Amino acid sequence: xxxxxxxxxxxxxxxxxxxxxxxxxxxxxxxxxxxxxxxxxxxxxxxxxxxxxxxxxxxxxxxxxxxxxxxxxxxxxxxxxxxxxxxxxxxxxxxxxxxxxxxxxxxxxxxxxxxxxxxxxxxxxxxxxxxxxxxxxxxxxxxxxxxxxxxxxxxxxxxxxxxxxxxxxxxxxxxxxxxxxxxxx
Amino acid sequence: xxxxxxxxxxxxxxxxxxxxxxxxxxxxxxxxxxxxxxxxxxxxxxxxxxxxxxxxxxxxxxxxxxxxxxxxxxxxxxxxxxxxxxxxxxxxxxxxxxxxxxxxxxxxxxxxxxxxxxxxxxxxxxxxxxxxxxxxxxxxxxxxxxxxxxxxxxxxxxxxxxxxxxxxxxxxxxxxxxxxxxxxxxxxxxxxxxxxxxxxxxxxxxxxxxxxxxxxxxxxxxxxxxxxxxxxxxxxxxxxxxxxxxxxxxxxxxxxx
Numbered sequence: 001x002x003x004x005x006x007x008x009x010x011x012x013x014x015x016x017x018x019x020x021x022x023x024x025x026x027x028x029x030x031x032x033x034x035x036x037x038x039x040x041x042x043x044x045x046x047x048x049x050x051x052x053x054x055x056x057x058x059x060x061x062x063x064x065x066x067x068x069x070x071x072x073x074x075x076x077x078x079x080x081x082x083x084x085x086x087x088x089x090x091x092x093x094x095x096x097x098x099x100x101x102x103x104x105x106x107x108x109x110x111x112x113x114x115x116x117x118x119x120x121x122x123x124x125x126x127x128x129x130x131x132x133x134x135x136x137x138x139x140x141x142x143x144x145x146x147x148x149x150x151x152x153x154x155x156x157x158x159x160x161x162x163x164x165x166x167x168x169x170x171x172x173x174x175x176x177x178x179x180x181x182x183x184x185x
Numbered sequence: 186x187x188x189x190x191x192x193x194x195x196x197x198x199x200x201x202x203x204x205x206x207x208x209x210x211x212x213x214x215x216x217x218x219x220x221x222x223x224x225x226x227x228x229x230x231x232x233x234x235x236x237x238x239x240x241x242x243x244x245x246x247x248x249x250x251x252x253x254x255x256x257x258x259x260x261x262x263x264x265x266x267x268x269x270x271x272x273x274x275x276x277x278x279x280x281x282x283x284x285x286x287x288x289x290x291x292x293x294x295x296x297x298x299x300x301x302x303x304x305x306x307x308x309x310x311x312x313x314x315x316x317x318x319x320x321x322x323x324x325x326x327x328x329x330x331x332x333x334x335x336x337x338x339x340x341x342x343x344x345x346x347x348x349x350x351x352x353x354x355x356x357x358x359x360x361x362x363x364x365x366x367x368x369x370x371x372x373x374x375x376x377x378x379x380x381x382x383x384x385x386x387x388x389x390x391x392x393x394x395x396x397x398x399x400x401x402x403x404x405x406x407x408x409x410x411x412x413x414x415x416x417x418x419x420x421x422x423x424x425x426x427x428x429x430x431x432x433x434x435x436x437x438x439x440x441x442x
């Protein structure tokens with residue numbers, strides 16, 4: 001039995017390193033130094049890493065320059081996450097859809113469009129950072145004041161609504177920060 | 186077969202987690218970094234914040250993002266403290282030195298990704314971004330707060346628990362210490378005794394230390410008051426029993442008389 005676990009693990013690692021040495025899962029794309037947010041989104045879509053579309057009225061953000069000092073090489077497996085990080089930096093969020101995700105200015109995003117997610121998923125950082133999500137907090141039976149939650153939400157620009165059952169809505173990265181700070185109180 | 190799949194998944198997870206880093210684990214260059222003295226350069230080649238960022242990015246393999254407003258400031262701001270002599274920075278001191286030069290010139294540093302490629306952003310406090318800069322603060326759990334001390338240009342938020350302190354009173358009385366509400370804040374939270382602190386790394390660390398000292402002093406004062414109260418209660422009951430003894434003795438004498 002022990003031998004079987006060891007050999008299976010070894011086989012898995014060999015397979016993984018084999019794939020990597022062959023370049024599988026390590027394909028890279030290059031983002032030019034002069035790239036705009038729109039260029040990155042186009043690159044992410046064309047390489048199959050993302051399925052993003054600009055919401056009308058948010059298209060102006062596509063022209064925003066990244067101000068990169070030099071070209072940026074990104075593996076395709078990381079491209080969706082990196083695109084999200086850049087969008088969030090640019091003041092945008094991504095509203096998940098069925099097969100097509102919409103890029104919207106954070107200030108224009110309506111909380112009702114956020115994707116309901118489990119808190120554990122956020123704390124595990126399992127979602128790309130600009131994903132527009134909502135989650136309830138505090139959970140039933142959990143201690144914590146709504147006033148405190150409101151203060152933390154304000155700090156990170158997260159939308160908070162509700163009276164008894166409070167709902168946090170915002171980009172996954174920021175909602176996670178609010179949840180972490182709230183749990184430390 | 187099932188076991189093999191589990192092992193495969195485990196191996197992939199292990200490999201992935203080994204690749205993922207921590208936002209505060211910054212790459213350290215292989216050798217010392219030399220920053221030229223501005224006095225040795227022609228006016229057109231003067232060493233600016235933009236040059237400093239480019240140098241830092243190159244030696245650490247990271248990539249910087251800047252909005253156009255910040256970029257204009259970075260291009261036009263001389264790395265003034267370097268005007269004297271050329272400076273050699275030891276590899277392990279590069280991060281803190283780089284951040285120090287940023288903050289003395291009103292630039293905030295924020296890491297954006299911890300996986301490859303590593304991205305960071307620099308924001309000038311002289312731009313409109315100043316009013317929303319707090320949203321870039323990184324949350325650091327209280328048990329990791331010491332790590333913030335080495336990051337003078339990064340904004341952090343943490344929660345400090347001070348169980349013996351009246352947090353509302355403390356935060357009100359210390360409010361005057363906070364000169365810039367855009368980058369600093371101290372909020373009382375919770376029915377328990379907790380304070381949310383936001384600010385630059387070293388400031389947050391020293392404020393948390395100050396609060397811990399004040400909390401410890403308060404704990405001692407509470408203990409002192411309790412001891413004094415218990416002693417006075419003990420004295421009172423001793424006096425009462427003495428009085429009882431006296432009156433009892435009197436009673437005996439009266440009865441004896």
